[in-house]
Amino acid sequence: MRSGVLRRVLRIRSAQIALVILLGIAVLVVFGSSIAPQDPLHQDVARLLQGPSGAHWLGTDYLGRDVLSRLVAGSRLSVLTAVEAVAAALVVGALPGLASVFFGRWFDFIANRLTDAIMTLPTLVFAIAFTAVLGNRMTPVMLAVGFLISPYFFRVTRAAALQYAQEPYVDAARLFGVSRVRVVGTHVVGKVLPTVLVTAATALAGALLTVSSLTFLGIGVVPPAPTWGGVLSSDLNFLSQLPWAPLAPAALIMLTAGSLNILADALRDTIGTSGPPVVRAGAITDQEVDRVDEHPAA
């Protein structure tokens, strides 16, 4: 890790706020339904579609369930599945991206075509199709989503790794007889890591939106189980009675995704000012391939 990058990020006010919000969300995720004020599944036919009150801070839904409790209890599924997707993408994308430093042009060619192909698959449609195959469960669907976003990790990591691997100090280390694996370990990995972190934070925000979109469509969850997107979806049918009802679940999604994006931006700015080149997303890869050619393996 580039020394002090995180410390400098944490000096940025917006990043501090974002981190506090994310810590709060993390508490919701860890403790989930055990800190929900009421039973998220308890239906109360006497209190349908009520506005906020002392008993129900965020009101009740069309079955008389406490909205606040449903949102709190739904945090775990909504956030953890997104984390699963990003973790999968990291493993499938970032590791080969880093490894591309070691392999020649054929690995590069194949990996890039494969990447291009995966990137043409529309994430949501693919996720929907996946439920058709594997049944209506969230985890496999999100692993599939992780597979679909892995190309972004691959590209960003690969571009950064190749760039750093061509710095003269890498040649210098090789001239000392340091092995390639160790050279990459000491001179390249640490510099690529912040870039991967930025991508991970952005991807997590995106995956969160994907989860909420899927749960909104009713995909990946079996009905009584609460999710943020599901709460939003159920509110939608009663817009005329409770037009402000979507606000709370929407705000929760936005706060989480927004905090992640702010953190990613702060991180990106910090890396940008501390030296390493900015890796442009989706940069055209042919030039990089050319550069590899000019770098004869030794």
Added chain:
Amino acid sequence: MSTNTPPLETRPVLDLADVAISVQDGTIQAVRGVSLQVRRGSSVGLVGESGSGKTLTCRAALGILDRGCRVESGTISFGGTDVSGLDPRQWRAIHGRRVGAVFQDPGSYLNPSVPVGRQLTEAVRAATGLGRRAARVRALELLTLVGLRGAEHVYRQIPGELSGGMLQRVLIAIAIAGDPELLVADEATTALDVTVQAEIIELLRRLRDERGLGILFVSHDLGVIAELCDHVVVFYAGEVVETGPVEEILRRPRHPYTQAMLRVASLGDYRRRELEVIPGQPPSVGERIAGCRFAARCAYAADECRSEAIELVGIGDQHDVRCARIEEIDLVQSDAWQKESA
């Protein structure tokens, strides 16, 4: 600058009087008290180490100081009109028409994705208002004028396809497209191969003599200045320490810094010898120093050098020096010379 009446009856094209420039939003004064003049058909060289203020001065004269940099005091005028307070729109009437500029790393001053000919034509049109077709004809003439063979072919190439020397010629063609009176060249030959550098200097000399172009030439290399310029301004740590005709400065430098600079410069002799160095490092930009800014590195420095500001004093025809001990140094040196020859 000397108070003598200028030998040429023409008014200077560029006239800087007592210019001070601040950087970092006025917090640091990087350049102070710079006065210099450039006339048509003459070339003035600014020489100094990096950070000495020569590039800031020349960017101020071009009206392209970076954000946070500002001309604090003094006047900059083109042919009698003061330009120090102009806004970008007013500068546009001067850029390209009255002054052209070339820089180090010529390739980076051209748009990498547009053929060079189109960029030249565009400059011709901006400076002259010619029609598209006439401008293209003019552009091809200019490419030939700056010594590029196969102008038609070069016209269609993008910057990445040309060598550094060719790019600098293209940039010179662009700079003189509007037939300006002044050309500002900031380290224009620094990154080039020596043989190419000599050719570019040759070209600049020709343009100066044939078209009466005034040239303000910035370089860290006294040798290059000696090849092209008739007048030298020596910068040290944000101040002019010596200025005068090039032969005189080379033959009989008076400021200890100029003398040291000549000793470390390449002498055109390649035998093994003990190489000269100037001890220490220059002060950091804007560092406040009472007295002479070179005193800490100067073998002749005395107490008087460190107490109060030293003025630039005229000591001959257009020859000014900023040194408090100039007479004593002359004595020491002639003594040494006598001992050596005895």
Added chain:
Amino acid sequence: MRIVSSSSRLFTIFVPVVLLSTFITYGLGALSNSNPAAAVLGDTATPADIKRMDHQFGLDKPFLVQFVHWLGRVLHGDLGHSYFTGIPVTQSIGQRFPVDLSLTLLALVFAVILGGAAGVLAAVRQGSWIDRGITAISAVFTSVPAFVIGVGLVVVFATKLHVAPSSGYVGPTTDPQRWLQHMLLPAIAISLEPAVGVARQLRTALVHELRQNYVTGAVVRGLHPSRVLFGHALRNAAGPALTVLGAQVPFLIGGAVVTETVFSLPGLGQLAVSSAEQRDIPVVQGVLLVTSVIVILANLVVNAGLGKLRPRAGAVTA
């Protein structure tokens, strides 16, 4: 691997990509353990019935043979029939396809206009309140799913102000004005995310370009500021922004699929969701294939645009 011409680029890059993505699409369907015959015939089917049905669907052949057959039929415009309704997949997709195509194209246009203008404005006024405002609005929109924006638009413009229809679809050939009325809100809803992507990338790239020496060079040549901005800096900054736009298309289509639900548009999304619930594999495959092709086509367009922006192919770089 230098690009000699755009046609060879097409063959070296896009043909393998199309083959691979169709393979993944098909493989997804074929990998499903669900037996369509059993699903269609119900609990009372005999093994012989299932075998006959398998043969009818071609499911008794090796996987690769099935893929090649399927690909052959796809090339002839045959995506098979729904397991349940028996309606040709091309027919049900054909009915709904215009909705998504209109939505996607309109959203792309909005994204270019909105994102382009915001990006240029933010870069030119870098550090001003305009720049900060655009950055803040961008941060909000990247954190909101398209369907939430859709819901917001419905609440404000349809439910409260009654200035736009909240649901339904009219074909552009039937009544262009009403088509636009129906498409406007959903298209805006899904265009905001890609617009933000374009704006951010454009701002970054343009700020970078405006710091380059050639911009200083253009200024000292006395060029008009608009010429420096649009003729030089933007030309070079547009490439990365266009690349980002291309990369956004898969998400744009995803947004379209969800937003259809909000605005009750009869599009591919609803077809995909309902067939996924029924495990109607040929329909799901068809939708995936068609949307992938949209993405690939959009990327071809983007690539053509990039080719125009970049220096001539095969240029020697020093």
Added chain:
Amino acid sequence: MSGGAQASEEPVLAVEAVDVYLGRGHRSTRILDAVSLDVHAGEIVGVIGETGSGKTTLARTIVGLVDPAVGAVRLDARVISGTRATRRRQLRRSGHVQYVFQDPLRSLDPDFTVDRIVAEGLVAQGRLGRDEIARRVSQALRRVGLDDELLTRRPAEISGGQRQRVAIARAIVLEPRLLICDEPVSALDASNRNKILRLLDELRTTLDIAIIVIAHDLSSLAGIADRVLVLYRGQVVEDGSIGEVFSRPAHPYTGLLVASAPNVIHRSLDARQLRVVSRPEQVDAAVDGCVFASRCRFATDSCRRRPPLLEVRPGRRVACHHHDTWRAEHVTHP
């Protein structure tokens, strides 16, 4: 001091007629063409060449980052080019050949402190304990004129001249037999340039090592080099003792180089009279002819054949058909 004065009988480095190609397949180009060079212990040899002359490729070939297609590189009479990976690693760990890269800022890892940078080669050898490494690092730093307070700084926190010294310290800490410096002073101003050149001059005697200094201009060799090798488009056009080569160049290209060098004192050659005015077109077109013919004022039909690199005097080689006549044609008008 004349060329090769300190030469012992066996050269430390012998580059024997190497051809080097870069790129693959039809895009492969010949960068070096039959280049040969000897360097003895205690000797500084300058390699001078402009853009595209192949000088950096020559350095990379000597250190084994590039393999020659033809020819060999020998260190103390043992071939070190084109070896297998394990042998190569063994050679590299020995530290006998050290390379000081062109750009000191980029060749030092920005995340590493000075002590870690200088120690990297010793750590890779894995022979010495931590205390011994620390001792050797601080000794090397003192040798290049830096003190211990720099040990914990990072490259961004020290000056350009100091960075170049750190790069040299990193090389000499391994007690090399041969040191190759690629443009060691091109990024420095005149005074700092002379300081680094003086340091190299000092090291060759105190450490008794062979040094190659690669440069694009004469001023980076002035005062320290014993011999100089002039490269033009991958070929050696002239070599010999530096005083002789530059005071009486035997090749028209060397002449042009000397005449073009910016100079504050009078010179004997005028670049304007060495540049091409006109020349026979067919000389230009010759593929296997003299590499310099297209820029040579003195080119004739015979230059369509490639001139051999002839030893015109002991220790003096020139590749020019007209090496003994062109100067007579060059008339200096007042």
